[in-house]
Amino acid sequence: MAIKKCRECGxxxxxxxxxxxxCGAKVKRxxxxxxxxxxxxxxGIIITVISNLHATRQKAILAQQFAQEKQSFESxxxxxxxxxxxxxxxxDTQGAMSIVSQFEKYNRLDYRDTAQIAKELKALSALxxxxxxxxNDYKRLYELxxxxxxxxxxxxxYNSN
Ligand SMILES: [Zn+2]
Numbered sequence: 001m002a003i004k005k006c007r008e009c010g011x012x013x014x015x016x017x018x019x020x021x022x023c024g025a026k027v028k029r030x031x032x033x034x035x036x037x038x039x040x041x042x043x044g045i046i047i048t049v050i051s052n053l054h055a056t057r058q059k060a061i062l063a064q065q066f067a068q069e070k071q072s073f074e075s076x077x078x079x080x081x082x083x084x085x086x087x088x089x090x091x092d093t094q095g096a097m098s099i100v101s102q103f104e105k106y107n108r109l110d111y112r113d114t115a116q117i118a119k120e121l122k123a124l125s126a127l128x129x130x131x132x133x134x135x136n137d138y139k140r141l142y143e144l145x146x147x148x149x150x151x152x153x154x155x156x157x158y159n160s161n
Contacts (some may be wrong), residue, residue, distance in 0.1 A: 070106045077111055088117060093124050093148035 002015040011022035020027055025039045073080065079098055087096040109115040126147045133140050 041154055073102060073106050074108070076106065081114065084114065088121065093121055093128065097121050097125060101147060119151055123148055126151075 003012050004015050005011070005019040006013050006023060006027065008020060008025035009023040011020060013020050013022070013027060015027075017027050019025070024080065050067060060142070080102065084096055084099040084103075087099065096117075100121055101106060103109050103111065103114045125146045128145045130141070130148075133144065135141075
């Protein structure tokens with residue numbers, strides 16, 4: 001317990017005393033450095049708790065949204081599959097890829113032969129891209145080459161020349 005002097009009579013009193021025991025003068029309480037730090041820590045804790053609650057609620061909302069989207073995707077999974085195969089047969093690689101990404105998103109590449117179709121489309125779009133990618137973009141060329149090599153595993157490795 002800290003001790004300080006009474007402003008009125010100079011008597012030594014405890015800082016926690018509300019009134020001076022000697023003269024009865026009211027003791028003004030001042031917040032010290034320690035109290036300020038405690039208040040700041042408390043504010044920090046409150047902000048953290050609130051933002052954690054907020055994040056948890058956001059996560060729950062997103063999870064619910066995802067579940068609803070997945071459900072509507074699943075309810076017409078055959079229709080999505082038919083769309084995919086028809087886009088692919090028409091040579092619309094980009095359109096087909098956007099449907100494949102849905103199958104990936106909802107973790108349904110196990111449906112029929114969608115996993116195989118996904119592989120083929122990725123190889124196809126890599127082949128398309130490799131024609132347009134700049135010849136000095138070694139990073140992308142390497143990535144595309146790797147992708148194609150994976151697809152053609154067991155067959156001839158794609159030659160980037
Ligand atoms: Zn006093």
